[in-house]
Amino acid sequence: MPKLTIDGREVEVPQGTNLIEAARLAGVEVPYFCYHPYLTVVGQCRICMVEIEGQPRLAIACATAAADGMVVKSATSQRVKEAREAVMEFLLANHPLDCPVCDQAGECLLQDHAMSEQGGNFASGMLETRRTFPGLERRLLGPHVIQNQNRCIHCSRCIRFTQEISETWALTYKNRGNNAYIDTFDGRPFDDPFSACAADVCPVGALTVREFRFRKRAWKLSSTPSVCPGCSIGCNIWIDHHERIVYRFTPRENPEINATWLCDYGRFLSESLNQQDVVHPKRRLKEGWQKLPWAEVFRALALDVKAAKTLRVVASGYMSNEELYLARELFARRLQGELVVPVFMGEPRKMKNGRRQWLYSQSALPNLEGAKRLGIRTVDEEGLARFLYGAADLTVVLDPQAHPFLATPEAVQLVKVSPTVVAARVDAPLLEAATWVLPAASLAANEGTWVSSTGKVQRFAVAVAPPGEARPLWQILALLARALGFADLAVTTPSQVFQWLVESEQSFAGLDWNTLLGAEQTSYRERQHVG
Amino acid sequence: MESVLLRARGVANSRDITTYLQAGGWEGFKKALSMPPEAVTQEVIDSELRGRGGAGFPTGRKWSFVPKDHPGPKYLICNADESEPGTFKDREIIEYDPQMVLEGIAIASYAIGAHTAYIYIRGEFFRWAKILEEAIAQARAHGFLGKDILNTGYDLDVWVHRGAGAYICGEETALIESLEGKRGFPRLKPPFPAVVGVFGKPTVVNNVETLACLPHIMTRGARWFASIGRPRNTGPKLFCVSGHVNRPGVYELPLGVTFREIIFEHAGGIRNGRKLKAFFPGGSSAPVLTADEVDVVADFDSCAAAGTMLGSGAVIVMDDTVDMVEVGRNLAHFYAHESCGQCTPCREGSDWCLDILNRLVQGYGHPSDPDQLLRICRFASQGMTICPLGDAFSLPISSLVSKFRNEFAAAIARAKPIPPKKLPVMPWVGKDVRFGG
Numbered sequence: 001m002p003k004l005t006i007d008g009r010e011v012e013v014p015q016g017t018n019l020i021e022a023a024r025l026a027g028v029e030v031p032y033f034c035y036h037p038y039l040t041v042v043g044q045c046r047i048c049m050v051e052i053e054g055q056p057r058l059a060i061a062c063a064t065a066a067a068d069g070m071v072v073k074s075a076t077s078q079r080v081k082e083a084r085e086a087v088m089e090f091l092l093a094n095h096p097l098d099c100p101v102c103d104q105a106g107e108c109l110l111q112d113h114a115m116s117e118q119g120g121n122f123a124s125g126m127l128e129t130r131r132t133f134p135g136l137e138r139r140l141l142g143p144h145v146i147q148n149q150n151r152c153i154h155c156s157r158c159i160r161f162t163q164e165i166s167e168t169w170a171l172t173y174k175n176r177g178n179n180a181y182i183d184t185f186d187g188r189p190f191d192d193p194f195s196a197c198a199a200d201v202c203p204v205g206a207l208t209v210r211e212f213r214f215r216k217r218a219w220k221l222s223s224t225p226s227v228c229p230g231c232s233i234g235c236n237i238w239i240d241h242h243e244r245i246v247y248r249f250t251p252r253e254n255p256e257i258n259a260t261w262l263c264d265y266g267r268f269l270s271e272s273l274n275q276q277d278v279v280h281p282k283r284r285l286k287e288g289w290q291k292l293p294w295a296e297v298f299r300a301l302a303l304d305v306k307a308a309k310t311l312r313v314v315a316s317g318y319m320s321n322e323e324l325y326l327a328r329e330l331f332a333r334r335l336q337g338e339l340v341v342p343v344f345m346g347e348p349r350k351m352k353n354g355r356r357q358w359l360y361s362q363s364a365l366p367n368l369e370g371a372k373r374l375g376i377r378t379v380d381e382e383g384l385a386r387f388l389y390g391a392a393d394l395t396v397v398l399d400p401q402a403h404p405f406l407a408t409p410e411a412v413q414l415v416k417v418s419p420t421v422v423a424a425r426v427d428a429p430l431l432e433a434a435t436w437v438l439p440a441a442s443l444a445a446n447e448g449t450w451v452s453s454t455g456k457v458q459r460f461a462v463a464v465a466p467p468g469e470a471r472p473l474w475q476i477l478a479l480l481a482r483a484l485g486f487a488d489l490a491v492t493t494p495s496q497v498f499q500w501l502v503e504s505e506q507s508f509a510g511l512d513w514n515t516l517l518g519a520e521q522t523s524y525r526e527r528q529h530v531g
Numbered sequence: 532m533e534s535v536l537l538r539a540r541g542v543a544n545s546r547d548i549t550t551y552l553q554a555g556g557w558e559g560f561k562k563a564l565s566m567p568p569e570a571v572t573q574e575v576i577d578s579e580l581r582g583r584g585g586a587g588f589p590t591g592r593k594w595s596f597v598p599k600d601h602p603g604p605k606y607l608i609c610n611a612d613e614s615e616p617g618t619f620k621d622r623e624i625i626e627y628d629p630q631m632v633l634e635g636i637a638i639a640s641y642a643i644g645a646h647t648a649y650i651y652i653r654g655e656f657f658r659w660a661k662i663l664e665e666a667i668a669q670a671r672a673h674g675f676l677g678k679d680i681l682n683t684g685y686d687l688d689v690w691v692h693r694g695a696g697a698y699i700c701g702e703e704t705a706l707i708e709s710l711e712g713k714r715g716f717p718r719l720k721p722p723f724p725a726v727v728g729v730f731g732k733p734t735v736v737n738n739v740e741t742l743a744c745l746p747h748i749m750t751r752g753a754r755w756f757a758s759i760g761r762p763r764n765t766g767p768k769l770f771c772v773s774g775h776v777n778r779p780g781v782y783e784l785p786l787g788v789t790f791r792e793i794i795f796e797h798a799g800g801i802r803n804g805r806k807l808k809a810f811f812p813g814g815s816s817a818p819v820l821t822a823d824e825v826d827v828v829a830d831f832d833s834c835a836a837a838g839t840m841l842g843s844g845a846v847i848v849m850d851d852t853v854d855m856v857e858v859g860r861n862l863a864h865f866y867a868h869e870s871c872g873q874c875t876p877c878r879e880g881s882d883w884c885l886d887i888l889n890r891l892v893q894g895y896g897h898p899s900d901p902d903q904l905l906r907i908c909r910f911a912s913q914g915m916t917i918c919p920l921g922d923a924f925s926l927p928i929s930s931l932v933s934k935f936r937n938e939f940a941a942a943i944a945r946a947k948p949i950p951p952k953k954l955p956v957m958p959w960v961g962k963d964v965r966f967g968g
């Protein structure tokens with residue numbers, strides 16, 4: 001392990017660490033634009049220049065490996081300062097500096113560097129007119145990515161992303177020198193299944209995401225660590241939200257799963273979290289729907305549940321381990337009902353981890369693995385139909401999205417024959433057949449853990465308060481348990497349930513709720529670093 | 532001096548292999564094959580041959596960086612991209628004596644243990660690519676290339692690869708990328724090509740002229756080669772003299788003549804009886820020398836001592852009618868066009884220089900321009916860039932500004948006020964043409 005000094009701070013780093021990462025470990029920030037920890041080092045932008053004692057020329061930190069005894073100067077070197085100022089002058093010579101109308105403002109590496117390291121002080125001797133790329137200023141490259149080539153700093157991160165990570169080779173340089181610009185290969189639409197990541201890695205506002213563009217200023221957003229609900233891979237995300245509205249998902253670094261990437265499908269599920277069609281708990285009477293306050297609901301529902309001799313419950317691979325545990329404990333063990341989790345594959349998804357290996361989705365469900373670990377019976381479409389075909393005094397569907405079959409008229413017919421309780425967030429055909437409808441909160445308003453298909457237990461945190469009277473499912477289950485007289489199950493936070501999991505389930509043994517969110521990166525630069 | 536590299540010039544049927552064989556051709560390769568490869572390398576080290584491609588790196592030393600025990604294939608590349616303004620010597624060798632180039636390739640390949648060699652030839656050199664193809668076919672037919680050459684068990688295939696018209700592809704790592712079928716972007720070094728080159732394998736890139744010296748070193752010996760020229764600057768060298776001289780052309784002279792001899796004796800002096808003003812001693816990438824510096828010795832070390840470089844040996848001569856600001860503009864135009872666009876200082880700097888010089892030439896100079904040019908050049912060279920193209924435009928342009936500052940000052944003194952900037956107008960693209968909305 002080489003030991004070196006950076007700006008007077010000693011640090012020991014693993015063999016092969018480059019000077020940017022070594023400096024980070026030493027608590028020194030070396031600026032960079034073209035470097036990205038999960039992409040090949042190309043040394044193009046030249047902002048990361050550092051002085052190494054004994055070397056006549058400045059070196060680029062991104063492409064220099066730390067060596068034992070190296071003495072590196074970054075912020076403390078006058079030569080480095082001058083060189084970086086020159087690089088900024090070059091970069092800004094043709095940069096439009098339209099930050100006020102640029103959607104990247106607030107999360108732009110160029111802006112950050114200009115403001116922090118350079119203190120916003122600039123003297124440029126430039127008397128010329130800027131070069132522009134007429135026609136490439138707001139061009140739709142593909143379904144999700146908009147290009148403004150004038151802002152491009154030619155760092156090639158986007159190109160390298162499509163070459164090395166998504167492997168579509170969709171983006172390329174065209175032309176040469178200062179006229180070089182980014183285009184899709186052969187001029188085809190940029191419909192890479194990971195296309196929005198190209199905008200993520202773009203350090204400036206040259207590539208932006210159409211869905212998010214101009215919807216919210218970056219600095220207004222708060223970010224909450226969470227997990228993508230799109231498939232069983234379980235990519236780590238930030239839910240970016242403001243005033244109870246979810247605006248986007250951005251990748252949260254996890255070398256073992258998604259490095260710093262998200263697929264477009266998963267990423268653009270973000271907006272769907274804002275949808276809350278069911279806002280009040282209600283009961284169907286002969287005259288029509290009756291809204292009830294929650295306390296009433298549990299009292300009346302408990303009577304219905306107690307009256308039922310046979311009980312069947314459809315849980316979901318979208319439910320957290322804690323919710324599944326409560327459902328299993330309450331419905332299967334205490335009430336002796338039948339409990340199943342439906343399985344479906346959905347569209348196959350794939351993701352590249354930090355070692356550049358592809359991971360493939362095992363199902364469309366983010367927590368099928370958790371249901372399996374809890375020993376809950378899983379059923380395929382046919383099994384689900386058969387399960388619903390049998391008679392029961394009461395049917396409980398905890399998530400009408402649990403399987404596409406639940407949205408078919410056949411399923412509606414099957415559950416209609418007996419009283420049915422449905423916990424739901426968005427409108428679903430099954431609600432026609434329901435006797436009770438309970439508003440459940442979205443992922444953004446919930447907390448708990450999921451198990452990824454690679455077996456990693458991952459926690460998601462509460463980003464927003466649930467709209468209307470919606471409640472997270474774990475809370476609904478806990479309060480129902482209390483109404484049924486099982487006070488021991490009436491938890492007030494899912495972490496209590498998690499503790500039971502740790503104590504009772506071998507595959508959860510030794511886990512700690514508090515460390516399951518993964519590394520919490522909060523500083524802005526870190527966010528850029530990861531996405 | 533006797534003609535070595537250009538001995539076939541003026542000989543009838545000089546390209547034909549029988550002519551070459553009559554002149555003692557392919558003997559050097561035969562001799563090399565009778566020696567262990569290390570001995571061939573040692574012979575070249577002893578000859579003190581330095582690369583003729585521009586950087587003047589000792590050829591034998593370069594070969595010795597190739598890992599000896601590398602298990603996989605190694606490659607030799609003959610750099611025939613010759614695109615440096617003012618340079619036209621490699622073409623001359625190929626035109627008259629392609630077999631000599633092939634023999635040099637064979638010797639170098641044998642020395643480094645390569646069984647495949649590529650000739651990367653400038654795309655516009657269509658005629659010379661054909662000449663090389665024909666020469667390869669002849670050499671193959673005579674058993675100098677192919678399998679089990681001259682019953683020694685040594686195999687060598689040579690392929691001609693045509694470039695697509697980019698100056699940057701003469702830079703060895705951009706050449707390698709281009710040869711691999713990619714965009715000609717120079718690679719970060721280290722690793723150097725001798726360790727990680729084409730297809731990730733150890734590769735030596737040598738210039739045509741460098742390789743053409745090898746048959747002679749093998750047949751006549753390192754001592755003979757080293758006796759030509761001066762210590763550490765040995766051998767014959769081709770000088771491409773162009774510009775305002777009476778007899779422009781390629782001259783073969785020993786390293787160590789002065790530029791005065793080259794320009795005034797061999798090239799016949801300045802045309803129309805005018806006076807020498809300045810000259811580029813080694814192609815457009817070399818800092819300019821003034822008439823006062825015409826006694827500088829034309830070899831690698833003397834040029835370096837004079838603050839310039841011998842480069843490719845292209846002497847571009849300018850008489851006293853030449854406007855040095857216009858020269859700068861001309862250079863900047865070339866380099867801004869040829870910058871690959873990868874790294875910030877060269878991409879932005881070359882184009883910025885061009886903008887300033889264009890403005891100056893059009894009569895809109897500003898007093899800050901010379902210093903601005905010097906600042907750009909300072910920060911686009913000296914290791915600020917990935918490849919030496921940054922230096923290649925910065926050093927000559929800054930030499931022009933410093934040595935002819937008076938001309939820049941005069942241009943500025945004549946200048947009209949700079950017209951107000953045009954704000955870049957963003958055309959409104961209401962509909963995306965490609966997606967119909």
Ligand SMILES: Cc1cc2nc3c(=O)[nH]c(=O)nc-3n(C[C@H](O)[C@H](O)[C@H](O)COP(=O)(O)O)c2cc1C
Pocket residue numbers: 581582583584585586587588590593610611612613614615698699700701702703704736737738739741742918919920923
């Ligand atoms: C921008 C640039 C252009 C170059 N063009 C050529 C060229 O056209 N021909 C050439 O032989 N070397 C060229 N070189 C030099 C090569 O990179 C390399 O040094 C040379 O081919 C090595 O051969 P040598 O050792 O025989 O000199 C160029 C270098 C640079 C930086």
Ligand code: SF4
Pocket residue numbers: 151152153154155156157158159182198201202203204206207
């Ligand atoms: S579009 Fe963005 S990511 Fe791509 S090269 Fe330009 S600045 Fe870099």
Ligand code: SF4
Pocket residue numbers: 228229230231232233234235258261262263264265266267349350351361
């Ligand atoms: S691969 Fe799966 S978990 Fe990852 S972003 Fe896509 S849908 Fe979400």
Ligand code: SF4
Pocket residue numbers: 699716717869870871872873874875877878916917918919920921
């Ligand atoms: S110095 Fe110029 S030509 Fe060389 S890599 Fe950089 S941009 Fe390309």
Ligand code: FES
Pocket residue numbers: 031032033034035042043044045046047048049060061062063
């Ligand atoms: S970060 Fe090192 S050159 Fe761009």
